[in-house]
Amino acid sequence: MIPALDPAHAPEALDVALGLALCVTAALALIPRSRLAQSMAFLGLGVLMTLTWLRLGSVDVALAEAALGTGLLSALLVWLAARGRPRPGPDAAPTAAASEAGGPRRFLVPALGVLAGAVAALIVLGVWSRAELLPPQWGEPLAEQMDGTGVTHEITGVLLSFRAYDTLLESAVLMFAAVAVLALGRDDGFHALRVSAPAMPSTLRWLVRATAPVLLLLAFWLLVAGSSQPGGAFQSGAVLAGLLILLRVAQVPVNRRVIRALPALLVAGVIAFLAAGLLGPAMGQAWLAWDPAWAFAAVFSIEVLLTCGIAAALSLLYLALENPVGAR
Amino acid sequence: MIAVLLDLATAVLVLAGAFFFTAGTAGLIRFPGVRNKLHALTKADNLGLGLVLAGVALHLGSWAWAGLLLLTWLLALGAAAASAHLLGGLDAQDAPR
Numbered sequence: 001m002i003p004a005l006d007p008a009h010a011p012e013a014l015d016v017a018l019g020l021a022l023c024v025t026a027a028l029a030l031i032p033r034s035r036l037a038q039s040m041a042f043l044g045l046g047v048l049m050t051l052t053w054l055r056l057g058s059v060d061v062a063l064a065e066a067a068l069g070t071g072l073l074s075a076l077l078v079w080l081a082a083r084g085r086p087r088p089g090p091d092a093a094p095t096a097a098a099s100e101a102g103g104p105r106r107f108l109v110p111a112l113g114v115l116a117g118a119v120a121a122l123i124v125l126g127v128w129s130r131a132e133l134l135p136p137q138w139g140e141p142l143a144e145q146m147d148g149t150g151v152t153h154e155i156t157g158v159l160l161s162f163r164a165y166d167t168l169l170e171s172a173v174l175m176f177a178a179v180a181v182l183a184l185g186r187d188d189g190f191h192a193l194r195v196s197a198p199a200m201p202s203t204l205r206w207l208v209r210a211t212a213p214v215l216l217l218l219a220f221w222l223l224v225a226g227s228s229q230p231g232g233a234f235q236s237g238a239v240l241a242g243l244l245i246l247l248r249v250a251q252v253p254v255n256r257r258v259i260r261a262l263p264a265l266l267v268a269g270v271i272a273f274l275a276a277g278l279l280g281p282a283m284g285q286a287w288l289a290w291d292p293a294w295a296f297a298a299v300f301s302i303e304v305l306l307t308c309g310i311a312a313a314l315s316l317l318y319l320a321l322e323n324p325v326g327a328r
Numbered sequence: 329m330i331a332v333l334l335d336l337a338t339a340v341l342v343l344a345g346a347f348f349f350t351a352g353t354a355g356l357i358r359f360p361g362v363r364n365k366l367h368a369l370t371k372a373d374n375l376g377l378g379l380v381l382a383g384v385a386l387h388l389g390s391w392a393w394a395g396l397l398l399l400t401w402l403l404a405l406g407a408a409a410a411s412a413h414l415l416g417g418l419d420a421q422d423a424p425r
Contacts (some may be wrong), residue, residue, distance in 0.1 A: 201417055207410035211403065 018055065021050050039077040046073060059230035060155045065223065067235045071242020072314050079321050123169070143185040150226040150295025159232065160299045164288045168273050171306055177268050178313035182263060183319040189320055193259065200251050208250035215243040223307050227296070233269075233303045237310025262312040269309025273302050332388030334386055348376030362419040370412045374405055 027047055028041035053062035142154055149157040159167050164203030182189035219239040226232030247254050276298045277288040285291065290298045355368025381401050385394035 201414055202409050203413045207406050211406065214403065 016057065018048065022052065025179075035081040035257045039081040042077060043069065043074050046070070060232065060235070062155060062182070063230055063235045064238065065221070067222075067238035067242065071238050072245070072318070075242070075245045075318055076321065078172075079318075080113055083321075089179075117319070148290075148292045148295065149292060150292065150297075150299050153226065153228050153230070155230070155231050156226050160302060161290060161295070164273075164277070168270070168277065171273065171309060172270050175266055175309060175312045180268055181317055185320050188263070192258065193319075197251065200249075203250055204250045208246050208252055212243060212247065215239060215246070218244065219307075223303060226303055227300060234304040234310060237307045238314060240307065240311035241314030243316075245313065245318045248319070249314075262316055265308040266312040266316065269302070269306035272305040276302055334389070338383045338387040339381050340402045341386065345379030345383060346375040348372045348379060352376060363416050366416055370408045374408055376422075377401060377404055384412075 022100040025041055029045055032038055033039070046065060050062045050066045050069065053065055073180065081209065089151070130276070142158070145162070146154065146157055149161040151157050151160070187194060219236045222231040222239060223236035224231075238293055244254070250290075274288075279298065280286055280289040280291075282301055283291065349372070352368050354370030355372060357366050359365050378401050381397040387395045388394075394401055
């Protein structure tokens, strides 16, 4: 709905306002000493970033930012702000001592700050003066090569065909993070499921039950839309993980088989990706190369299983927060 | 003529929505107590959101968009009502009056 920005045009008032709001929110996310204030500012920053990406015409990135920023980050950050008690900072005492100590050290800190600021400004100015604003040049070559990818949406084509190796490694990083979380937790990482939490009012449970189908539909739509429109595995997986977290918070009982299947789903995406990548060498082609004949089937099955893997990994990261070993 | 009237109605709706949002924010800052703040936030802001979305729907001039925006508003209403109920209940537990 927001018209995309044409790089050739001068920024409008809306862009300037958006940029200023981003700077102010970023400052609010860093400067306050309270975790709660920082978390709230960071979540607001996510909303503004979503609008900025939309304005730049990157709908896929905007969707990912919205799904991760609202579905996942809000749960993680609010949990940390409300439940995680900060330990007394190890640097609290030395800082107080340093500020009390007078003499040359009192001037050293501002002087070093000014020096560092000047150096940084010089470097930025040097880069700025040499930078040329060129619109991206990959539009035409990309359009020529799209036929072989099996999908019509360029971003999905780039993610799962032209740079499939990068995407494979990204999903593997997420998978290993969740595996580490599972390994460090008690009860295979599912300890949170045994700890009883104070009961939530039935209103919340009713609302989550009523909105869960809408979120599920949104996740499926994002997944299926990914082949021809903005959307795809990462966005869909983030929405699914957000749904699982919401159900968990509202204490809606989820079938235990779904929960127990999470570790298997976690590795399914990466394994399917590797298996599909090996199809190429088996048929005498390059590693991770899809033949146009079955490119769509390969890309779509990878997307479906990757979505499961991403949703499992992200929701396991949240479940581990309530693990008494890891939480202080 | 119709286009001008539509633009005018859009402007009136969006401005009225912005007014209610401002009133809700003022209430959030000025009112004492959690439940008073929630009262300002849920009532005024949700009305403001409804008015802004109605203005946007008029501006876009399509039933499909209007339905989508209505669904957005209903979901926001549900989320606001449930979270306000939750927070108000917690506040009432902490300080029974």
